[in-house]
Amino acid sequence: MTEAETPLAFAEHDHSCCSTDVLARAEDMVRAQGLRLTPVRRRALEILLESHQAMGAYDVLARLAEDGFGTQPPVAYRALEFLVEHGLAHRIRRLNAFAACMHPGEAHSPAFFICTGCNQVAEAPGGGVAAAMGDAARAVGFRIERLNIEAAGLCPACQEGA
Amino acid sequence: MTEAETPLAFAEHDHSCCSTDVLARAEDMVRAQGLRLTPVRRRALEILLESHQAMGAYDVLARLAEDGFGTQPPVAYRALEFLVEHGLAHRIRRLNAFAACMHPGEAHSPAFFICTGCNQVAEAPGGGVAAAMGDAARAVGFRIERLNIEAAGLCPACQEGA
DNA sequence: CTTGACTTGTTACGATATAACATAACAATA
């Protein structure tokens, strides 16, 4: 399933597939790169995958602690940092939170739609935006290393409710 | 001076103009909208305008306190919130910091270049970026209310140094 | 079965942000 075909978080979909699918691809990817998806890291990813809402580090930590992992902030931050570092999760700065990446392994520049109604976060293809940003950068000689694109607003369902 | 013509923060420029210029336009804008650019708010804006670096709320607070304003966090956060709310400043989420808007009053959707070398922050020209995001949003029925686009990397000067 | 790299865990602290409430300034009247 390519990025363009992936159902968006907002759309109705069989969520269990999101989880198993992404998890499987994550494992492949990690193995291919000689990285270690250790128990904490894997569990952290599973936790993020349980919903399309972004989770704060402390929420993830609480869940990890329940499962017998460490109880202190660095435990969560390190696991999350690993996931972000290797493209298995994204950091949503607007929310001081993290969300599982829905397209691990694929080259993609993520753009996020954050619904202020239902708190769901959808990862949209942001190629166009990134390209526009790249043009602007080139024009002024700036070298982009990381790019964060985040839009807050209302998803289709929450627009109706409002 | 239109957005496209405004010198970028990274480029050499007479910075005193940035400050006086923007401040004057800010006052016009505020008056036109019946808002109140009170002493704290005005001073907070001046402080942000002193450089093109983004400042943390606590840094701004310290400066405000020196000038006889309140000493507690809400003092700074409220002044900054006002500035952001009315387009006189922007919040750089990646840095947990704030930067004066260089184009107050003009409709513009801010995109930022954040130099990790010198910590300067430039507001990128180009509505092309926002347009691309708007397209993506329309495609999935999302209604954007706020948009954050932040690129971290190296400005021209810092690329040479590296 | 040791070495060296990495991972996990802890304590302790620092940085960022907001809630809740009291007081003061202001604007528009009566």
Add this chain to the structure above:
DNA sequence: TATTGTTATGTTATATCGTAACAAGTCAAG
């Protein structure tokens, strides 16, 4: 000019987010 409703300022206190520094455990390579 008193009164009243609104907005702004300031405070205390606390919530939330994030990291530095160090100790102990794991594990593959030699």
